[in-house]
Amino acid sequence: MKVALVTDSTADLPKPLREGLGVRVVPLYVNLGGRIYKDWEEISPAEIFQKVREGTAFPTTSQPSPEDFQRTYQEALMAADHVLSIHISAKLSGTVQSATLAAQDFPGRITVFDSQAASLGIGMMVLRAHELLSQGHTLEEVLSELDRIRKDHFVRFSVATLEFLKRGGRIGGAQAFLGTLLGIKPILTLKEGRVEPAGRARGERKAREEILRDFQTWAQGRKRIRAFFLFSAEENAVTELKEMVLSSGLPVEEALVSELGAVIASHTGPGTYGFYAYSL
The missing domain is CATH 3.40.50.10170 (Rossmann fold)
Structure with missing residues (x-):
């Protein structure tokens, strides 16, 4: 067949x-400023963020x-x-x-x-x-x-702001992170298909270190792992985390690095980075 x-x-x-x-x-579809765009085909995340900065209403998706x-x-x-x-x-x-x-x-x-x-x-x-x-x-x-x-897979990601997730209604249990503590970086995951909190750290470096520790715990005993790195708008947002994961001594293969499309970026905002992984 x-x-x-x-x-x-x-x-x-x-x-x-x-x-x-x-x-x-x-x-x-992305709905922005009264127009409807096809994800990946008619609008980019960079265009969405630029329009938001210029005062266009936050995007919605369908x-x-x-x-x-x-x-x-x-x-x-x-x-x-x-x-x-x-x-x-x-x-x-x-x-x-x-x-x-x-x-x-x-x-x-x-x-x-x-x-x-x-x-x-x-x-x-x-x-x-x-x-x-x-x-x-x-x-x-x-x-x-x-x-x-x-x-049985691993996923962690961090966002520069929770505002996009909150406005899009996809934040789930991550509402616990809503606050104004300066420099606190939320670390998020997906559990049974919902966005949930996985930790928090003070500053980008600490957030990456915590993500790596979580990954090392998950990876124990696994002989072959494929990792899929994601970023929003700028690839350098995920570069250091990728280097930390690949140099961790764990049996990790870099399978793919890809930018978030316009729909996912509409809910996570600029500066998002993270990765998925599974074992063979």
């Missing part, structure tokens, strides 16, 4: 990579429609027997719901998988699924591996 892969734009996979792999992407998914599924099924559709956490977006509704038009031919993640947390699952399918693994074997990664 030939399986096609579909994801959404919040997987934050660079266009040349996803096109090279043949992964189809359904875009989410999921693709079922019709968006129907068109993509129909196209994919012209060249494949089945579609594996991997998406942003249903607790962060209505994207899974739209995909599930669209899948009803193709009985037995679409599998919708809730990653319970965002950004490269989705992307790393898409890439792993492609790898396994290319090696001849069955859909059932791929789903089993994705479920394992969903249950």
